[in-house]
Amino acid sequence: MAGQLHIAITPETLFTVGGFEVTNTLFTSYLVSAFLIIFLFYARSQLKLTNRPTGLQNLLEVIVGGLYSFIDTITHSAKKTSAFAPIITGFFVFILLNNWVELLPGFHTIIYTGEPGIHLTNIPGASNIDEVYAVENSTEEVHLEEENENTGVALLRGANADINMTIALALVSVAVIQYYGFKFSGINYGKKYINFSSPIFFFVGLLEIVSEISKILSFAFRLFGNIFAGEVLIAVISFLVPVVLPMPFIGLEIFVGFIQALVFAMLTLVFINMATEAHH
Amino acid sequence: MENLPSALTMSIGGIGPAIAIGVIVKAALESIGRNPEAGSQIQTAMILGVAFAEAIAIYSLVIALVLKFV
Numbered sequence: 561m562a563g564q565l566h567i568a569i570t571p572e573t574l575f576t577v578g579g580f581e582v583t584n585t586l587f588t589s590y591l592v593s594a595f596l597i598i599f600l601f602y603a604r605s606q607l608k609l610t611n612r613p614t615g616l617q618n619l620l621e622v623i624v625g626g627l628y629s630f631i632d633t634i635t636h637s638a639k640k641t642s643a644f645a646p647i648i649t650g651f652f653v654f655i656l657l658n659n660w661v662e663l664l665p666g667f668h669t670i671i672y673t674g675e676p677g678i679h680l681t682n683i684p685g686a687s688n689i690d691e692v693y694a695v696e697n698s699t700e701e702v703h704l705e706e707e708n709e710n711t712g713v714a715l716l717r718g719a720n721a722d723i724n725m726t727i728a729l730a731l732v733s734v735a736v737i738q739y740y741g742f743k744f745s746g747i748n749y750g751k752k753y754i755n756f757s758s759p760i761f762f763f764v765g766l767l768e769i770v771s772e773i774s775k776i777l778s779f780a781f782r783l784f785g786n787i788f789a790g791e792v793l794i795a796v797i798s799f800l801v802p803v804v805l806p807m808p809f810i811g812l813e814i815f816v817g818f819i820q821a822l823v824f825a826m827l828t829l830v831f832i833n834m835a836t837e838a839h840h
Numbered sequence: 841m842e843n844l845p846s847a848l849t850m851s852i853g854g855i856g857p858a859i860a861i862g863v864i865v866k867a868a869l870e871s872i873g874r875n876p877e878a879g880s881q882i883q884t885a886m887i888l889g890v891a892f893a894e895a896i897a898i899y900s901l902v903i904a905l906v907l908k909f910v
Binding site: 634778785822 | 881884887895898899902
């Protein structure tokens with residue numbers, strides 16, 4: 561029985577394209593990106609200039625307008641808001657969707673074995689006499705791991721439960737911070753890091769470089785830790801009590817996913833705002 | 841017994857952030873109660889502060905996961 565609760569900290573490879581491993585988290589993030597791109601292009605073609613928007617346009621105007629005015633309360637500048645809104649909104653929507661799709665049915669339960677056909681015995685929880693027999697007879701954990709490999713991997717898995725994904729997002733975020741710093745303050749922004757005018761400023765610059773690196777780590781681990789912990793929590797609860805009890809935890813995960821997307825976007829915005837302020 | 845290090849990491853590492861988040865939210869609620877008009881601004885700052893405090897708990901979670909799975 562212990563072999564059925566399968567928790568993997570690293571994503572599992574589905575297939576390789578010319579030596580490039582396509583993992584289940586990467587596959588899911590491509591699906592989310594494709595959905596966002598197709599949906600938004602479709603929605604853009606449906607936009608009408610009207611005083612009373614309805615349906616889809618209404619929903620999109622609420623999201624975009626709400627985020628725009630939220631960003632404006634932090635930047636207090638129309639120029640900065642229009643410059644930062646697209647990337648902050650992009651971060652927020654992409655992370656939010658990635659956090660939420662994980663809670664849909666089918667995630668972690670659709671198993672990909674790489675072979676055509678339906679393998680009923682490979683569904684986790686389905687009883688298989690040979691497997692149970694093998695588990696009972698084996699005393700070593702090595703045997704259990706072999707069985708996990710044989711049962712295939714989950715086809716879909718939330719992308720933010722993969723450390724590679726969150727590190728990539730954090731790198732993009734910190735790169736954007738530096739980009740806007742240089743764009744708004746010019747070459748003077750570099751003096752924040754490398755400054756030979758006095759020994760004190762030189763060491764402050766070193767500390768600033770360290771703090772940028774720690775920003776990458778804290779962005780990446782905050783998002784990864786929260787989402788992976790949620791995944792493990794729901795896996796453990798559904799393993800112990802499969803009916804009814806996981807429901808409040810799924811509600812909690814919807815909330816946590818929203819808060820983490822908000823925190824990621826908001827911290828990026830606050831750091832960009834700090835980088836573009838005039839140097840004191 | 842082999843799970844003890846990760847369990848201890850998580851439980852001891854959770855103490856500090858729990859107290860910190862409690863203090864942050866307490867202060868924010870008190871100031872919202874005193875000045876309800878500034879509620880949205882205080883809420884934004886509060887979420888930021890909570891996120892920073894929570895990051896410490898997340899670090900211990902990551903260490904616990906590394907001890908458990910790697």
